Amino acid sequence: MTTTQTRPPASATEPAAAPPAGRPVRVLGFRQNLSRWDLKLSPYLYISPFFIMFAVVGLFPIGYTAVISLMDWDLVRNSGEFIGFGQYVWILQNPQFWTALRNTFSIFLLSSVPQLIVAIFIAAMLDRNIRGKTFWRMSVLVPFVMAPVAVALIFSNMFGDVHGLVNGILTDIGLPAVPWHKDPFWSHVAIATMVNFRWTGYNTLILLAAMQAIPRDYYEAATVDGAGAFRQFTSITLPSLKATLIFVIITSTIGGLQIFDEPRMFDNTGEGGPAQQWLTITLFLYNIGWGEWNFGRAAALAWILFLIIILIGLINLAVTRTLVRDEGIRAPKARKKQKGVRA
Amino acid sequence: MLSRRTKAIAALAGAASFALIATGCAASDDSASDDGGPIELTVATFNNFGYTDELLQEYMDEHPDVTIVHNVAAESGDARANYFQKLGKGGLADVEAVEIDWFAEAMQYSDLLAEAPDSVKGRWLDWKEAAATDADGRLIGFGTDIGPQGICYRSDLFEAAGLPSDREGVADLFDGDWEHFLDVADQYREATGKPMIDSANSVLQGIVNQIEYTYTEPDGTVIATENPEIADAYQLVTERAIPNSAYSGQWSDDWFASMANGEFATMLCPGWMLGVISGSAADVEGWDVADVFPNGGGNWGGSYLTVPADGENVEAALELADWLTSPETQMKAFANAGTFPSQLDALESDELASATNEYFNDAPSGEILSNRAAAVSVAPYKDADYFKYHDALQNAVNRVFDGAEDQQSSWNTWVAEVEAF
Structure with a gap:
């Protein structure tokens, strides 16, 4: 009680300020403490719902999966027996895992690369002055609205080996039928087509938004300098899209590593083909977990997939840093300067 | 509703x-x-x-x-x-x-x-x-x-191939073991140039459902890869059923489309399959069901x-x-x-x-299936892992059918998979 009387009234307005040397030590009352905590803690409190949710539905399952991956788990009885790292070894020694890894990357490349090229092209076309702008822009997004399983069902039917629409047209014009469900490469092409159908429009819109943010003065200046449309595209549009392109590449990498609906619906068994032609990692995980009810091995595979995604994420980060050089270097320098001033 | x-x-x-x-x-x-x-x-x-x-x-x-x-x-x-x-x-x-x-x-x-x-x-x-x-x-x-199994057949296609087409005649025709069944399939193929059976894996299913101990024994011993009956079944299916089959497995979109187009001449038919056929090939005429099954009876x-x-x-x-x-x-x-x-x-x-089936040419389906049920003599021992082994073996047949692997290497792949389980 006596201490509060020694407090100078002015300091109440700035409770966080350090007391100047030589003055008597001020002890804050409960109210002041409260408002100081309010200032310090509130931001964390406001963002805490996300992190609490993340801990419950994100971190906890990840940790629990790690526990299960070391056990021979019985789903029905909800109990397991500790068996160590044997299930990781089993996964890594299983040739199906490596086939699945190959297929995942193959489908990822076959979908992402053409998808990006086509998306940039369509976005560049939509960026020009055309009639019915909104109609065309909304149209490219329509496939994205369709449920992936519906897309997969329709396309799987089109890519039937014998009675499929695509092979029907090919044989009608005298070309040989394509073994969509037999040859690994062609099955990947078919699945990548479904992915491309769904995601090209989405990426187009993101790239279009980035293109519209490019100042029109650049193009006017380039036109005055005599640069043609193609030169303007390569020298102005593409360099300005760098940051957006990296975002699009990262999202499609994550999507590509998690590809599941399309290969699952590609035939009636959903097991990835008799010779694992289109078995992807997530599909392999599903087969082990929900086909064989072997949750121990499925959990081990989930952790291996988790590590692969982290690894790819790190590679992405490194590539991003070198690609977006201008922003990547300016930021740390600016921070150093600030620090220097403070010191 | x-x-x-x-x-x-x-x-x-x-x-x-x-x-x-x-x-x-x-x-x-x-x-x-x-x-x-x-x-x-x-x-x-x-x-x-x-x-x-x-x-x-x-x-x-x-x-x-x-x-x-x-x-x-x-x-x-x-x-x-x-x-x-x-x-x-x-x-x-x-x-x-x-x-x-x-x-x-x-x-x-x-x-x-x-x-x-x-x-x-x-x-x-x-x-x-x-x-x-x-x-x-x-x-x-x-x-x-x-699911006691009989044989469903298309009387019009059988007639065109010069085979008997009445119910009793077909029952006599197929009376015998699996070798004999495939002999008739060869005969049909020579006459028409087309496969007689809808899928190779249905033949494997039919054979395996007549074996008492297939992949495991009650004491837990895994006999899958050493079981001579399974090796014989695999050999018979890959060598003789595959050339006589339109598809490797059932239930694919293509398989249903072929069924609706009336391309299959013969199917191994448990009772519930009658409903599948009449449901998905409603416009096809000529289906009938014969009171016979290769090597006795079988349940599916x-x-x-x-x-x-x-x-x-x-x-x-x-x-x-x-x-x-x-x-x-x-x-x-x-x-x-x-x-x-x-x-x-x-x-x-x-x-x-007295039950009859109008779609199958008014066949006395109740009587036929009762006879087929009575002919079932073996109850295959199926433990919790049965599905896993059988699924892998079906995939081995699929690989040979698709040309992904030859008969021997596909078998070896199956053996490797079984050992990894």
Whole structure:
């Protein structure tokens, strides 16, 4: 009680300020403490719902999966027996895992690369002055609205080996039928087509938004300098899209590593083909977990997939840093300067 | 229909929340609700068991204090996922249907299922009942239907190929072992240039369902890769059935399209397959079914009803399952959906003997399938891993059919897969 009387009234307005040397030590009352905590803690409190949710539905399952991956788990009885790292070894020694890894990357490349090229092209076309702008822009997004399983069902039917629409047209014009469900490469092409159908429009819109943010003065200046449309595209549009392109590449990498609906619906068994032609990692995980009810091995595979995604994420980060050089270097320098001033 | 279903779902949700409250308040007084007062029973099935609302209403009329809610899953795979996610944890229906394909998996947890009363023992064919009895002698499944196999054939295509086309003639033609069956297939192919059988894996399925010990033995020994019967079956299928088959496996979009186009001349036909054919090839004419099967009889498919032991009204649920699988009720289900009865009394009934199938040229399907059921002499031992082994072997046949691997290397791949299990 006596201490509060020694407090100078002015300091109440700035409770966080350090007391100047030589003055008597001020002890804050409960109210002041409260408002100081309010200032310090509130931001964390406001963002805490996300992190609490993340801990419950994100971190906890990840940790629990790690526990299960070391056990021979019985789903029905909800109990397991500790068996160590044997299930990781089993996964890594299983040739199906490596086939699945190959297929995942193959489908990822076959979908992402053409998808990006086509998306940039369509976005560049939509960026020009055309009639019915909104109609065309909304149209490219329509496939994205369709449920992936519906897309997969329709396309799987089109890519039937014998009675499929695509092979029907090919044989009608005298070309040989394509073994969509037999040859690994062609099955990947078919699945990548479904992915491309769904995601090209989405990426187009993101790239279009980035293109519209490019100042029109650049193009006017380039036109005055005599640069043609193609030169303007390569020298102005593409360099300005760098940051957006990296975002699009990262999202499609994550999507590509998690590809599941399309290969699952590609035939009636959903097991990835008799010779694992289109078995992807997530599909392999599903087969082990929900086909064989072997949750121990499925959990081990989930952790291996988790590590692969982290690894790819790190590679992405490194590539991003070198690609977006201008922003990547300016930021740390600016921070150093600030620090220097403070010191 | 829709409104009825939504009502049922609403009722179910209401019942579930009521049950939650009830369990919370009344602690573990299980018997209270069995003694009287209105109770609600849920029945979960899949595909079409033939349990129509009218049929269930009969039971409700007999038992005024019971209300039945019937939930139907689209296919047995959905039911399987639901079953094992909730078994032992609560949340399953009072009466749950289990398909024979994953029945062995459910048998692993027979202690979590209620035992059928002694009064129903002896109701079913020996092998059907034996498969639902666990090591302690507890019967935990009420058999519904079975899948005795005959041979479905197209009389018009057979006639064009110079083969007999009447039911008796075809039965004589195919009378013999699998080699003989494939001899006829060769003959058909020479005459028409087309494969006679719909799929190579159905032949594998037919052969394997006649072997008592296929991949594992009751003591847990894995005999899959050393079993000479399996090696012979694989060799026969890959060398002789593949050239005579239109497809490797069944149920693909292409397979259904070919069926609708009337491209198949012969199919191995369990009772429920008659419904599949008439359903997906409604416009095709000429299908018939012959009272014959290679190498004697064979069973493919069929289901059971089980009662989870942790349900709210176990006694009442057992009573309902008892009634649903009684010979009389099963005959009504057979009339509704063609599910061929597994109950001895139903098999001997006049109603079954006189049943005919209009789509299959008015074939006496009841009589034919009864004969086929009587011809089944082997009940294959199928443990919880059976599905895994058989699925891998089917894939081995698929690889040879697709040309992904040759006969020997595909077998070696299968052996490697089995060793990795």
